[in-house]
Amino acid sequence: MKKLFFTGLLALAILSTEAQVKTPQASPAAKVEQVVGLANVQIDYSRPGAKGRTVYGDLVPYGKNWRTGANANTTISFDQDIKVNGKELKKGKYAIYTTPKADSWDVIFYTSTDNWGLPENWDETKVALRTTVKPETLMKPVESFTLSINNLTNDSASLDLAWERTIVSVPFTVPTNEVAMASIEKALAGPSYGDYFSAAQYFYQINKDLDKALTWVNKAIELVPSGSETPFWYLRLKSLIQAKSGDKKGAIASAKASLDGAKKAGNADYEKMNKDSIAEWSK
Structure with a gap:
């Protein structure tokens, strides 16, 4: 009887699902x-x-x-x-x-x-x-x-x-x-420091032409507006590119600069990453 009851419930559920009218x-x-x-x-x-x-x-x-x-x-x-x-x-x-x-x-x-x-x-x-x-x-x-x-x-x-x-x-x-002129002026002015950073980051990630990646990250740092702090993550990327290129001394200097910036910003993650890298590259 119990089996029949559950079978009936299942059939009813199926009918209910199929009976949705569109x-x-x-x-x-x-x-x-x-x-x-x-x-x-x-x-x-x-x-x-x-x-x-x-x-x-x-x-x-x-x-x-x-x-x-x-x-x-x-x-x-x-x-x-x-x-x-x-x-x-x-x-x-x-x-x-x-x-x-x-x-x-x-x-x-x-x-x-x-x-x-x-x-x-x-x-x-x-x-x-x-x-x-x-x-x-x-x-x-x-x-x-x-x-x-x-x-x-x-x-x-x-x-x-x-x-x-x-x-x-x-x-x-x-x-x-207005939008077209702003776009034209931006294009004619050349890439922004953010563009250079993104390009350098991509080349570092795919391990392609590290010399060019270093040139681009340096250009990004150079183009940071006067009076603004160089972003510590820019310096972090520079240190990683230098280390991968075999320039441990330059990498440590860049990592220390990034560490100082991370401390000012209160960014514990970047503090740790830079400290760990400095310790590794100093061996």
Whole structure:
């Protein structure tokens, strides 16, 4: 009887697992990823359908805040500071809310993005930016609510919201020139001390051309900004390269300098490593 009972439980568990019903979402999730100039823009949202209903002024009332989509927050993220309709917006992730009206729309970028729809308690201090744009009438209806990035140039685009026979375009600009010029100036200025350190560390790790690794770590130390302490881990790497190259005397001198820096920084790990190395190389 006990065996039959457990067999029945097992069969019930299997049936329960297999009986999970899968159906399509009423408002399917969607993602938009777009590069604008040198900025990455990502939108995550859900797409309700009109399904024969009058949308604006009925399903979505005029004059009231709207979740701008369905389900969880519609979000947009930028990896650079941008300007929306001429207003500054810091890089980051925002929920998009709107206030549709017959002749104008307010588009709101809200810093809290973990709400289901509208926030339970609206907090005006979380409004990072609010801008007003004019809606336009579409010749052909759009069945599913659609967000897209259009009108791309090297330094601008528009965030477009389209549904039923209405489209709203929110222009924004990205700092392509500033980012490109900074990149050009950095490249023309040559590698940074961090670049030289990374290159030296890699060559040391793979045991390749230790003379070049030593040249690079020395260059990294040389390029440390005036008035700044030479990082003790730079000196540690130099000592290791010298020791592996057979220069025990130079390695000990570098390790002692690294040890002094580690003591000032209170880094016990590097203190121990340097002391152990000095003892080993002094034999």
